[in-house]
Each structure stands twice: as structure tokens, then as C-alpha cells.
Amino acid sequence: MESIEFLPTFWFVLVAVLWVGYLFLDGFDLGVGMLMRGWARNESQRRVILNTIGPVWDGNEVWLVTAAGATFAAFPLWYAALFAGLYLPLTITLLALILRAVSIEYRGKALTARTRDRWDWCMAGGSAVAAFSIGLMLAVTTTGLPLNANGDRVGGPFAWLSWEGVLGGLAVVGFSLAMGWAYLGLKTDGAPREAAHRHLTRWLPVYLLPLGAWGVVVVSRQDGLIPWMLLALALAAALGALMAAQLRREGWTFIALGASLLAGAAGIFLAVFPVVLPSTIDPAFDLTAMNASSSEYTLNFMAWVAVIMVPIILAYSAFVYWVFRQRLHETHIPESHVVTPV
Amino acid sequence: MDPLDIARWQFGITTVYHFLMVPLTIGLGLVVATLQTMWHRTGREHYLRMTKFWGKLFLINFIMGVATGLVQEFQFGMAWSEYSRFVGDVFGAPLALEALMAFFLESVFLGLWIFGWQRLPKRVHLASIWCAVIGTVFSAYFILAANAWMQHPVGVEMVDGRPVMNDIWAVLTNNTLLVHFPHTLAGALSVAGGFLLGIAWFHLWKRRRDGIDTVAADGTVVVGTTGSKGRDETDYRVWYSSLRWGAWIALVAFLGTAFSGHAQAQLMIQQQPLKMAAAEAACHDGTAFSVLSVADLRSDGATDCDDVVGVFEIPGLLSFLAHNNFTTDVAGVNTLIPQYQEDYGTHLPNDPMYGERAGQEIDYLPVMEVTYWGFRIMITFGGLAALAAAIALWLTRKGTVPASKPLMRLAVFGILAPFGANAAGWIFTEMGRQPFVVAPNPDPTGIDQVWMYTAAAVSPGVSAGELLFSLILLTTIYAVLLVVEVVLLTRYVKGGVPAGMPELTQDEHEDDAGGAGKGGSVDSDVLAFAY
Numbered sequence: 001m002e003s004i005e006f007l008p009t010f011w012f013v014l015v016a017v018l019w020v021g022y023l024f025l026d027g028f029d030l031g032v033g034m035l036m037r038g039w040a041r042n043e044s045q046r047r048v049i050l051n052t053i054g055p056v057w058d059g060n061e062v063w064l065v066t067a068a069g070a071t072f073a074a075f076p077l078w079y080a081a082l083f084a085g086l087y088l089p090l091t092i093t094l095l096a097l098i099l100r101a102v103s104i105e106y107r108g109k110a111l112t113a114r115t116r117d118r119w120d121w122c123m124a125g126g127s128a129v130a131a132f133s134i135g136l137m138l139a140v141t142t143t144g145l146p147l148n149a150n151g152d153r154v155g156g157p158f159a160w161l162s163w164e165g166v167l168g169g170l171a172v173v174g175f176s177l178a179m180g181w182a183y184l185g186l187k188t189d190g191a192p193r194e195a196a197h198r199h200l201t202r203w204l205p206v207y208l209l210p211l212g213a214w215g216v217v218v219v220s221r222q223d224g225l226i227p228w229m230l231l232a233l234a235l236a237a238a239l240g241a242l243m244a245a246q247l248r249r250e251g252w253t254f255i256a257l258g259a260s261l262l263a264g265a266a267g268i269f270l271a272v273f274p275v276v277l278p279s280t281i282d283p284a285f286d287l288t289a290m291n292a293s294s295s296e297y298t299l300n301f302m303a304w305v306a307v308i309m310v311p312i313i314l315a316y317s318a319f320v321y322w323v324f325r326q327r328l329h330e331t332h333i334p335e336s337h338v339v340t341p342v
Numbered sequence: 343m344d345p346l347d348i349a350r351w352q353f354g355i356t357t358v359y360h361f362l363m364v365p366l367t368i369g370l371g372l373v374v375a376t377l378q379t380m381w382h383r384t385g386r387e388h389y390l391r392m393t394k395f396w397g398k399l400f401l402i403n404f405i406m407g408v409a410t411g412l413v414q415e416f417q418f419g420m421a422w423s424e425y426s427r428f429v430g431d432v433f434g435a436p437l438a439l440e441a442l443m444a445f446f447l448e449s450v451f452l453g454l455w456i457f458g459w460q461r462l463p464k465r466v467h468l469a470s471i472w473c474a475v476i477g478t479v480f481s482a483y484f485i486l487a488a489n490a491w492m493q494h495p496v497g498v499e500m501v502d503g504r505p506v507m508n509d510i511w512a513v514l515t516n517n518t519l520l521v522h523f524p525h526t527l528a529g530a531l532s533v534a535g536g537f538l539l540g541i542a543w544f545h546l547w548k549r550r551r552d553g554i555d556t557v558a559a560d561g562t563v564v565v566g567t568t569g570s571k572g573r574d575e576t577d578y579r580v581w582y583s584s585l586r587w588g589a590w591i592a593l594v595a596f597l598g599t600a601f602s603g604h605a606q607a608q609l610m611i612q613q614q615p616l617k618m619a620a621a622e623a624a625c626h627d628g629t630a631f632s633v634l635s636v637a638d639l640r641s642d643g644a645t646d647c648d649d650v651v652g653v654f655e656i657p658g659l660l661s662f663l664a665h666n667n668f669t670t671d672v673a674g675v676n677t678l679i680p681q682y683q684e685d686y687g688t689h690l691p692n693d694p695m696y697g698e699r700a701g702q703e704i705d706y707l708p709v710m711e712v713t714y715w716g717f718r719i720m721i722t723f724g725g726l727a728a729l730a731a732a733i734a735l736w737l738t739r740k741g742t743v744p745a746s747k748p749l750m751r752l753a754v755f756g757i758l759a760p761f762g763a764n765a766a767g768w769i770f771t772e773m774g775r776q777p778f779v780v781a782p783n784p785d786p787t788g789i790d791q792v793w794m795y796t797a798a799a800v801s802p803g804v805s806a807g808e809l810l811f812s813l814i815l816l817t818t819i820y821a822v823l824l825v826v827e828v829v830l831l832t833r834y835v836k837g838g839v840p841a842g843m844p845e846l847t848q849d850e851h852e853d854d855a856g857g858a859g860k861g862g863s864v865d866s867d868v869l870a871f872a873y
Binding site for chain 1 (some may be wrong): 402409418420421428431438444447508576668801802833839867
């Protein structure tokens with residue numbers, strides 16, 4: 001067992017925080033995206049739910065870019081092994097995220113209902129595929145890839161395919177749907193709010209089941225007690241979310257779901273620490289927070305930047321949520337604007 | 343097929359494509375923020391309309407930059423994992439800085455700006471576009487810091503065969519970066535200038551064609567109106583101001599690219615002399631700048647510099663570019679290659695990290711057709727755009743554009759020239775760095791002994807099939823999206839000011855100041871903007 005050093009540990013926690021921040025914030029964006037086809041039945045419903053994430057989705061997606069960038073800066077060997085190892089699923093993720101982003105801006109500019117439908121499928125499909133493949137990537141991070149001594153994946157382009165990966169993919173899809181509904185319950189009035197109440201009271205346990213299963217799979221592979229306690233906490237928070245949903249306390253539902261994610265992710269990350277990417281060939285090839293990290297100088301400098309910048313980012317992001325705190329109703333949506341040549 | 347070649351094509355295609363959107367985002371962003379500031383200061387209606395119209399085009403383009411930028415952040419690890427391992431300690435930092443200090447700023451505040459019309463106090467709304475635009479400029483700085491390090495590694499020491507950062511300040515004040523950054527910023531402004539000029543020309547021409555604006559006997563414009571809000575006298579002011587702004591921006595930006603480009607050439611001659619020689623296709627030491635050189639293809643299809651014949655050269659100009667005088671020789675390929683062979687070896691090491699290429703002979707000469715023509719296309723397109731801007735300023739001095747349709751077409755297609763110059767410049771500087779991905783620096787300000795061959799950078803575990811799959815997939819989707827973006831831009835351009843201001847046509851009683859006179863009424867029921 002190698003010694004635990006402070007800076008790599010700090011960065012491990014920070015990368016985990018970035019991932020949790022991403023799943024929490026973009027989780028509801030992805031969920032709302034899926035509901036664009038999964039629930040909304042007409043144009044005005046689609047526009048209401050799309051506009052709840054309109055001002056914030058792009059900022060939320062930057063958490064993903066930052067998680068990737070921070071992994072590159074702090075753990076280049078982890079970044080290299082994981083991203084190259086998951087070449088195909090990440091290619092699909094990128095495609096999904098590209099189509100999804102573009103559809104948000106371009107759907108309202110479509111001239112025909114047919115084109116708009118296509119963009120909506122890009123949004124819904126892109127959101128589902130992105131959520132699944134990001135979940136797969138995170139699950140693989142905890143359960144491992146066939147890595148050789150250099151950290152290169154062996155065993156062909158599909159060597160990452162495992163039931164644990166699929167479980168992780170389903171976990172993030174389910175969690176995103178739950179968050180999407182909770183967010184709509186909080187941010188809309190009328191049909192989507194009612195639908196959120198209905199869906200969350202009935203289906204919330206189903207949405208969260210794969211996430212819970214993934215947590216149990218990872219935590220049961222080690223012997224510490226604290227990860228189990230964190231998982232129990234996550235379960236309690238999830239039950240709290242269910243209760244809050246039944247009581248129609250939309251704010252508490254949303255917060256409890258976030259708490260459940262935080263506790264669950266803390267349990268999972270703690271269970272694997274210090275390993276950041278296990279090798280399924282030989283534990284000697286495992287990438288750990290220590291052997292995959294950058295130099296002390298780089299970690300130290302970047303730690304200062306992160307300590308200063310993350311609170312500032314949280315502050316101005318919170319300001320934007322505060323500005324757009326109003327619930328949206330169909331009557332708030334302006335008529336769509338058809339551009340004709342002058 | 344060779345994974346390395348596929349990976350290089352993919353990086354080239356995705357990056358050049360991404361950089362079609364980026365300069366327009368940066369340049370147009372600065373223009374829109376300035377326009378909104380002018381509106382804020384003067385309260386004049388045409389500035390508001392300009393802000394909204396150009397802002398709409400800015401957003402249509404911005405989203406494509408965001409979407410394709412994701413690929414950039416991921417593909418270093420995906421396709422270039424050996425590179426990521428080798429340079430991660432120093433190269434990852436500017437990428438993380440870019441995310442933390444630039445991407446959040448631009449994305450969060452742009453969302454605030456898009457949805458903030460009529461909802462925020464005017465001052466806060468103005469601040470939000472500036473925050474977003476400053477984010478785009480910061481982003482350029484950090485990513486150029488990463489690129490400049492590949493051209494001129496600084497701020498590191500070698501530990502166990504890997505460069506380890508020991509001076510972030512050196513990385514962020516790399517002299518290569520300090521000339522890169524103004525050059526890129528000026529290049530972005532030249533794109534925005536050409537964009538304004540071409541589109542505004544089209545609308546002024548259309549107003550003349552439709553008989554709204556006429557020309558008096560002395561050639562000065564007589565502004566007319568159709569009575570509809572989109573095509574009144576303010577509309578004329580929108581296009582005429584846009585045209586003049588665009589032309590001046592293009593001219594000043596060209597001077598910026600010329601001066602910063604001159605500084606870049608002087609560094610290049612010290613830091614990457616072979617790139618300069620390849621840009622000139624110059625075999626022998628000399629002082630002349632080649633305007634046109636031709637080469638006979640040999641039977642095997644390859645060309646080297648001894649086949650190149652200068653057709654037209656300007657004596658002394660190359661020395662001026664490189665050394666600020668007309669007589670100092672600039673080293674040619676035949677002088678430099680033996681030096682490189684002596685310093686870095688004639689063959690790749692017999693190391694498994696080079697894959698099939700281990701032990702092969704190293705070709706230090708970049709693909710000269712690409713570097714030679716890339717360099718010249720950049721200069722030609724940049725120069726033509728500036729010349730066109732100067733002519734446009736003169737032609738429109740009396741208040742409108744000539745009625746000529748071919749001239750209008752030329753102005754519209756001229757929008758492409760600065761895009762071409764930007765792309766050619768990047769292709770030149772990246773291809774000119776080959777066969778290195780991290781270029782060694784003979785110059786004393788660089789850290790010696792830090793370099794990496796591109797052949798060693800590609801992901802060893804990723805198969806040619808995977809790379810080919812993503813190359814085809816991304817290229818296809820990029821091609822489709824480019825068509826979509828151009829179609830949308832064209833439709834919004836043709837829609838004129840009302841395309842960016844639906845309120846102009848929807849509500850005739852609306853206050854001209856876009857409701858801002860009401861001081862941002864949060865309680866208004868209908869959103870000012872919604873997707």
C-alpha cells in the first residue's frame with residue numbers, strides 16, 4: 001500500500017466534487033432533455049420545459065469540461081488511460097452532446113414541425129445517450145478496464161463492455177430522469193408540475209434503483225464500514241425525497257435528491273480510493289491517485305486556482321439561478337417567431 | 343491504414359472546423375458588447391437594433407463553437423494518450439485554467455444575457471455580455487498558452503524522461519504566446535469585420551434595389567423609408583454603421599495581424615528555423631521572400647526543396663521579416679536538416695512507444711506544399727480582405743453602396759477570405775511543426791531537450807478501426823451541421839433587423855428602447871425571449 005499524500009488526495013476529492021457537481025446540475029438538464037420526447041406531448045409543453053433549462057444548461061455542461069480538464073491537469077495518466085480506453089463510448093458521448101447542444105439553440109428556428117421534431121429527437125436521444133455513456137464511463141472508473149503496465153487498454157475496442165458499465169449507464173439515466181422531474185416540479189406551473197408530482201411519487205424508487213445497485217456493487221468489493229454508512233445515508237435521503245414528493249414539497253424533493261447523490265457518490269469514491277482506475281488484468285497496474293498524478297508543483301498551483309475559482313463560479317452561477325427563479329407557465333412563453341426575408 | 347495518419351486527419355479536421363466558429367465568436371462578441379455599450383451610452387435606437395441583429399447571428403454561431411469545443415477537450419486523451427501522459431503535467435494546467443476561468447464565465451453569463459433582456463437592470467445586462475466576451479478572450483489566451491508550449495516549451499524540467507512544470511508564470515508569459523495571442527485576436531477581429539461588411543453591404547444594396555434609398559446627382563445617398571418598422575430610416579443607419587464599423591475593424595485588424603505576424607516570424611526563425619525555411623520552400627540560405635515558386639513532381643510523387651524553382655522573389659524581404667534588415671541570410675532547408683540530425687538523431691529510437699515506426703529514419707522536413715501555400719494563402723487572403731475593406735470605405739463614402747449586383751456578391755463572398763486566412767495560418771503553423779508534436783527549441787530561451795515526435799504521441803491501445811469510425815462519424819456530422827448553420831445564418835441575415843427583434847413587428851406600441859425604459863420589469867408575464 002502506498003502512502004496517502006495530501007495533494008493527490010485533495011485533487012481526488014476535487015475531481016469527485018466536479019463529477020458530482022456535473023451529475024447534479026447537468027443531471028436535470030439531461031432529464032429535461034429526455035422528457036422533451038419522453039413526456040411532452042405538444043409544442044407548448046416542450047417550450048415550457050426547454051426554457052426552464054434555457055439560461056443555465058450551457059453553464060452546467062461546463063462542469064463536464066472542467067471535470068475532464070481537471071483530470072487531465074491533475075491526473076494525466078488517469079485521463080489518458082480512461083479516455084483512450086473508452087474510445088468508442090466517448091465518441092458516441094461527444095456525438096450525443098453535440099446534437100443535443102445544437103438542438104437547444106436551433107429547434108425554435110426550424111420552419112416546419114417536421115424539422116422541429118427531428119431536433120427534439122436529437123435533444124431527447126442525445127440526452128439519453130449522453131447520460132448513459134457518462135454513467136458507463138464513471139462505472140468503469142470504479143470497476144476497471146483491462147489495462148497493461150503502460151495504462152493502455154488491451155482486448156480490443158469493446159473491452160470496456162461489462163454489466164457493471166451498463167448498470168452505471170442506467171444509474172445516470174435514471175438519476176437524470178428523477179432530477180429532471182424534480183427540477184420541473186420546482187420550476188414550472190401547470191401540466192409539467194402536475195406530471196412531476198405524479199411521476200416522482202410513483203416511479204422515484206425505480207429511477208434510483210440502478211444507482212443504488214451500482215453503489216452496492218462497488219462498496220461490497222471492499223471492507224470499510226464508512227462507505228456502507230454513506231450508502232445508508234444516500235438511501236435515507238432518497239426516501240426523504242420520496243416523502244417530500246408525496247407531500248408536494250418540491251424544493252425539499254430536489255434538495256434530498258441532491259443529498260442522496262452526494263452521499264452515494266461519496267460512498268462510491270471513498271470505497272475505491274486511492275484507486276482511480278483499476279486494471280482488471282493485474283492489480284499492480286492499477287492507477288491510483290498517487291501514481292497517476294501530476295507533480296507537486298502543478299497540483300499545488302492548480303489547487304490554489306481551484307480553491308479561489310470554484311466559490312466564485314458557484315456564486316455567479318447561483319446569481320443566475322436567482323434571476324431566473326420564476327416558475328414558468330405556458331402563458332409565459334412568447335409566440336414563436338418566424339423569420340421572413342425583409 | 344495507419345492509426346497515426348487517421349488520428350492526425352481527425353485532429354486536423356475537428357480543429358480547423360472548430361476554428362471556423364471560434365474567431366467569429368470572439369470577434370463578433372467584442373463587436374456586440376461594444377454596440378450594446380454604445381446603445382447604453384447614447385440611447386440611440388440603431389445601436390440597439392445592431393446589438394440585437396448581430397447578437398442573434400453571434401448566438402447561432404456560438405452554439406456550434408461550444409458543441410465542437412467538447413471534442414477538443416476529450417480527444418487529447420482519446421486519440422493522443424501518449425501525448426497526454428508525456429505533457430500532462432504542464433499541458434493540462436492551461437486547459438483546466440481555461441475551464442475554470444473562461445468557460446464558466448462565458449457560458450453562465452451568456453445565458454444571463456440571452457434571457458436577461460427586460461429582466462435585468464440595463465447596467466447588469468450590459469455587464470453580462472462583457473463578462474461572456476471576456477470569457478471568450480480568456481479562453482483564447484489559455485488555449486494559446488497550451489499551443490505555444492508545444493511550439494516553444496518553457497517552464498519545465500525533465501524528470502524521469504517527462505517534462506515537469508516548475509514555473510507556471512513562464513508558461514503563461516511564453517514569448518511565443520505573447521505574439522500568438524494578439525495575432526489570433528486580430529485574426530478573429532478581421533473575421534468579424536468582414537462579416538459585418540459583407541452582410542451590411544447586402545442590406546444596403548437591397549434597400550437600393552427595392553428603391554428605398556436613392557442616390558442624388560452628386561452621389562450622396564437619399565435615405566428613404568417604407569413605413570414598416572424593419573425598413574425605416576433607422577434601418578438604414580443600422581446597415582451603414584455596420585458597414586463602416588466592419589470595414590474599419592477589418593483594416594485595423596489586418597494591421598494587427600501584420601505587426602504581430604512580423605513578431606511571430608522573428609521568433610519562429612529562432613525557435614523553429616525549419617518551419618520558416620519550409621514556409622519559403624527555401625533550400626539554400628538567402629534573403630529573398632518567394633512570391634511564387636514551382637516544383638516539378640518527381641516520378642515518385644515526392645518533392646524536396648532541390649526541385650523548387652523560385653519564379654518571382656522579392657530580394658531582402660525574408661531577411662526583413664526574420665531579422666529587421668535586408669542582408670542577413672535566413673537558413674535554408676539544406677543547412678538546417680544536418681543540424682537537426684546532429685541534435686536529435688537521424689532515426690527514431692528503437693522504442694516500442696514508436697510502434698511500427700521504431701528505428702525508422704526521421705524526415706525533418708514538413709510537407710512543403712502545405713507550409714509554403716498555407717503561409718501564402720494566409721497572407722493573400724488577409725491582405726485581400728484588408729484591401730477590399732479599404733476600397734469599401736472609399737466606395738461607401740457618400741452614404742451607401744453602389745447598385746452593382748456583382749459587387750454585392752463579391753462583398754458577401756469576401757466574408758470567407760478572413761476565415762480562409764485563419765484556417766491557412768493554423769494549418770501552416772501546426773503542419774510546419776512536424777515531425778514534432780512538441781517542437782525542440784535550439785533557441786536559448788526554450789528548455790532544451792524537451793521534445794516529442796508526433797509518431798510517439800498517438801494512443802497505443804486504440805485501433806485504426808476505432809479512429810476511422812470516429813473520423814467518419816465526426817466529419818459527417820460536422821458537414822451536416824455546417825450546412826445547417828449556414829442555412830440558418832443566411833435566413834436570419836435575409837430577415838434583417840426584425841429577425842433579431844421580433845418585438846419590432848409583433849407589437850407596434852412597444853417602446854423603441856426594447857422595454858428597457860421600464861427599468862427591467864420582472865413582473866411582465868411573457869418572457870422577452872424564449873427558445
